[in-house]
């Protein structure tokens with residue numbers, strides 16, 4: 561599909577079609593996770609590895625801010641860092657993620673240390689931070705637009721986990737519930753900005769490529785998890801092994 565093709569549709573339609581085809585809600589690991597078919601250790605492996613993503617998000621947003629010369633844009637964007645880091649007393653998304661870690665029996669300090677994260681997961685997450693640091697702002701903003709598709713996966717996850725796992729309750733899943741209001745606010749701004757600034761066919765293509773890059777960042781993390789903890793179950797040297805890092 562390319563922007564010169566009249567059948568390609570509007571940029572917003574193209575972005576949404578990328579999510580419909582490539583977003584990680586289609587990954588079989590999510591199917592297992594949301595339908596209660598993960599073992600406790602597979603859930604733990606997911607919590608540990610997903611930590612790498614959580615920890616990197618405010619760093620990539622800080623990298624974004626460091627390149628942004630428009631005070632109005634910085635004002636819009638900085639709430640993303642506040643959402644994850646929060647204040648000293650109440651904390652934010654990062655602290656809520658560690659509540660989930662505790663609920664599944666892990667030592668939150670072990671999870672927060674980043675030890676045990678799969679090498680491929682770390683490479684994917686680092687690539688995202690570098691992408692946002694180095695690419696033109698249009699691509700940097702467009703790469704965040706996977707969040708268009710995040711609320712529905714968070715809703716499904718909350719519902720599926722409450723139904724299938726003993727550790728699931730309002731507190732342990734508070735991370736996802738909070739994202740239901742945070743993500744739409746972020747993505748409303750991000751989508752409007754991309755639609756306004758992608759004002760040539762080449763820029764429209766670049767925005768689509770950025771979103772594809774990001775869906776790959778997410779997909780690669782789940783493939784790594786699958787290979788290590790589902791099939792064939794080959795855990796790379798140094799990665800978390802069941803029994804490690806427990807509370």
Ligand SMILES: O=C(O)c1cc(C(=O)O)c2c(n1)C(=O)C(=O)c1cc(C(=O)O)[nH]c1-2
Nearest residue numbers: 617703704705706707709710713714739778
């Ligand atoms: O659970 C998920 O499937 C999921 C996906 C994504 C995403 O689509 O990148 C994010 C989140 N969660 C999330 O919680 C989050 O804070 C977040 C920030 C960003 C971003 O790119 O700036 N994506 C996501």
